[in-house]
Amino acid sequence: MALFRRNPHTEIDPFTDLLFNALLTFTFLFLIALVLLNPPAKTGIVDPKAEFLITVSWPDGNPNDIDIWLSGPDGKQVSYKQPQAGLMHLDRDDRGMINDVQTVNGVEINNPLNQEVLTIRGRPPGEYIVNLHYFKTQQADTSMPQPETEEVPVTVYLAEVNPRMKVLFYNTNVLGKEGDEVTAFRFTITPEGKVTNINQLQKSLVRGEDK
Template sequence: MSLFQRKSNFDIDPFTDLLFNVLLTFTFLFLIALLLLNPPAKSGIIDPKAEFIITVSWPDGDPNDIDVWATGPEGTKVWYKKAQDGLMHLDRDDRGLANDTQVVNGKEIINPLNQEVLTIRGRPSGEFVINVHYFKSETKKKVPVTVYLAEVNPVMKVLYYQTTVLAEEGDEKTVVRFSLTAAGQVTNINQLQKSLVKAIDK
């Protein structure tokens, strides 16, 4: 038998064809299985969805403690002692320099950022009142406080952005008030003053 004849016989060997086809089928089925495989459910993950975000900030490195207070529809109230009520969440309570120091790998790191963050994770109809309060003074000086209110959905929109000055410890100011209609529309943005610190039984 010539070399050409032996090669031709090998090419048409039924066992080789069968083995190749089986291998091809398994490869195809494996790829299909990968495409249809569902990823494992991720437990313990919280959706940070918010409709409105309010940030209250004051100069970096300032040791004074400024707090945000808020009330919403149906008597909901949020402040440093009650970080969540209804759809309002105080996501960050900043105490000036009191909680800005951390030890990482044996090295002390200071975060100079002073900022409190409040989120509203729904659109219940009614009025929201946002106040700032000069809780504790370390410097006995005035503190400029910047308040930023943004509507997140359906697109990011700045509703209010302004800096106000808190003169001394205990000073409280209403920085922004707004209402939501039954359809979830923002109306009546104003700064009509209303004390929340005195009204809330601490």
């Protein structure tokens, strides 16, 4: 009677099994490290370089020129005359019909959007004053006499960008004629970086006088 003999090649060595598991663990950790060292690119994500965003807009295709003016805590002003002061930046100055048409590769492209954009890239404490100024009455058809007055509804909003987008103020003002100026809103940033005391107490920035 033949005795059953175990095949030494089929016997599981505990040391080999432990070594194999350790190799699997090391390989897994190595792959995780590669992923962390080279994270996938995040597409479609905008990293805003501002704390506050102020946007002024008026009807698309309207040829008239509306300007935004901003006065900061130190009395410095930002406008088309001075597009940057400290942490305040006028990122877009829209001149109505004047800069609506651009030529790209010999083709004229019309952008009817009327919008001015201003950013505050920090939280310096103090009061900020945002004014709207009806700079110039224009007319799309220059062959026609320009009107003495043309009312323009102007929408303005203040948004806090960080830590998340939040609209703090929104309003529409009607500017009746060329030269009109109105304080759209004021607000104060506290030493702790909080926005408070949003109001519409009037003050002229263009002429530098209280109304």
